[in-house]
Amino acid sequence: MRRKFVAGNWKMNTDTAKARDLASQVVAGLAANPAWADKVQVAVCPPFPYLAVAAEAIKGSKVGLGAQNCHHEASGAFTGEVSPAMLKDSGCHYVILGHSERRHKMGETDAQINHKTKAALQHGLTVILCVGETLAERQEQRTLAVLKEQFHHGCHGLSREQMSNVVLAYEPVWAIGTGHNATPEQAQEAHAFLRGRASEEFGPEVASKLQILYGGSLVPDNAPQLLAQPDVDGGLIGGASLDAGRFLKIIEAGAR
Numbered sequence: 001m002r003r004k005f006v007a008g009n010w011k012m013n014t015d016t017a018k019a020r021d022l023a024s025q026v027v028a029g030l031a032a033n034p035a036w037a038d039k040v041q042v043a044v045c046p047p048f049p050y051l052a053v054a055a056e057a058i059k060g061s062k063v064g065l066g067a068q069n070c071h072h073e074a075s076g077a078f079t080g081e082v083s084p085a086m087l088k089d090s091g092c093h094y095v096i097l098g099h100s101e102r103r104h105k106m107g108e109t110d111a112q113i114n115h116k117t118k119a120a121l122q123h124g125l126t127v128i129l130c131v132g133e134t135l136a137e138r139q140e141q142r143t144l145a146v147l148k149e150q151f152h153h154g155c156h157g158l159s160r161e162q163m164s165n166v167v168l169a170y171e172p173v174w175a176i177g178t179g180h181n182a183t184p185e186q187a188q189e190a191h192a193f194l195r196g197r198a199s200e201e202f203g204p205e206v207a208s209k210l211q212i213l214y215g216g217s218l219v220p221d222n223a224p225q226l227l228a229q230p231d232v233d234g235g236l237i238g239g240a241s242l243d244a245g246r247f248l249k250i251i252e253a254g255a256r
């Protein structure tokens with residue numbers, strides 16, 4: 001039985017005070033509802049400068065800490081970059097890689113994402129690996145082909161053991177930050193397809209344990225239907241994760 005997982009991607013938002021408050025409110029909400037925390041794994045992913053503040057706020061709680069990106073090298077002359085080792089040292093358990101904003105706004109390739117994934121896993125991080133099609137790709141009926149490619153290249157060369165520290169996030173680009181979420185049927189189709197690819201490439205045991213999150217305008221109103229799909233194991237939440245009350249409502253939906 002896969003556990004549900006709800007992670008908040010704060011993107012380039014918050015400041016020191018807001019990061020502290022937001023993380024503390026999530027901790028308090030979970031502490032007040034222990035049954036949610038039993039059923040749902042929870043993480044917050046602040047911007048790099050606020051990792052330490054959030055780490056302090058979640059100390060001793062069931063909330064995990066994640067970063068939104070990393071470089072593939074361990075250290076060295078890479079001005080402006082942050083290594084997986086630094087993320088571990090900052091208290092991170094997770095790192096989001098291959099987010100569509102990095103693929104499409106920063107030009108990250110599948111090969112770079114694969115490099116980062118391997119480095120993050122080697123340093124003991126759990127990778128939340130994002131995949132998803134653009135609107136044009138969906139309209140051209142290429143959704144499943146794109147997912148197949150992104151999954152194949154993103155996880156290329158990983159062992160079955162390493163796959164136990166990979167969480168997939170299906171995030172259709174057209175749904176991210178737009179208010180147009182995938183329907184539960186669209187999400188289920190994509191998730192079932194990705195699980196099938198995982199089975200094909202890594203075997204049925206890896207596939208059955210693989211958590212696949214949905215991301216893209218997931219909000220309290222649509223969370224119950226989306227999270228009830230058999231292959232939807234939780235959510236990667238952008239906008240709604242910046243409000244602790246809305247984020248907690250999504251966690252509550254995941255706990256049902």
Ligand code: PEP
Nearest residue numbers: 176177215216217238239
């Ligand atoms: C995201 O950034 O991963 C995301 C899903 O954003 P939103 O929930 O705002 O669509």
